[in-house]
Amino acid sequence: MANHSDLQKVAAALQEAGRLLLLAHVSPDGDSLGSLLALRYVLLRHGKQVEVYVEGGVPDRYRFLPGAETVIASPGQLSELPATVVVLDCGEWERVGLQAERFAGLPVVNIDHHRTSKGLGIVNYLDSSAAATGLLLFRLFAYWQEDLDPALATCLYTAIAGDTGFFRYSNTTAEVHQVTAKLLAAGAEQALVYENLEARSWSHLKALGLVLERLASFALGKGAYSYLTAADLGRFGISVADADGFVNYPRLLMGVQVAAFLIEVEADTYKVSLRSREPVDVSAVAALLGGGGHARAAGCTIKGNIEQCMRQLEAAIHEVSNVKCCMGS
């Protein structure tokens, strides 16, 4: 549990700011977008000037979120430098998609729940035991005694539902359910959130067919993985963002401790999503490969063809756990 004084310091820093720029990570998910738009909503209530930047814009399935239409998608559209920068759901500048130098000398506030986060800001509110950044914002808004309304509750619900797999993952604590009950009581549009977050395109499901066909084991059967190449993406007409969630399929296999999904984002460069069960800490695996995340869900980027990437992944898993690795399929 994070220190309450960290929450108070973050609250004070936000209240002192006049103009703010809110940032999260590239490949935005429900938690990052729900959190960005929830904080925007509350800061506007407080009379602040707020800009939200998401590299590449808001993916289609999140466009229903209140305020999504205001999100700035390219750096050129940002107004003058803001007075205060807030980084949500992210602990590394590299993942924000903007040059850190751009913000040199500006006060930075960081609110995050990734285990690998060290704190980017002058003030930081970090709690890796929290299921979602949205939960940290709920605590901040409770501290400010903010009124919840349907728009704000829907943003926070999206954040928490997104990072808990709709309340199924092991991070779904009593606090998650208690907070969610308050969000529903305030009018969070849960059916709308579910329909949008779970909707998939034809091309996504067709590509899933290939992902399932390619399922293979590694690490002596303790791991399962699949992958898509850049050529596959072209064939199915899907983007890297459309391939979101494929890692959950190898994770479904009984007895599998580590699930991996690799997607070729540029020639011989794979973005790797990792999921795990006890005892493997995939945030440590990802950190060894230059990435980060949580114990049960993490990611990194690896260079090489699929066999080379898998060898690096196995070596990293071997280094952080007692799972004995060898390539198999």
Ligand SMILES: [Mn+2]
């Ligand atoms: Mn998150």
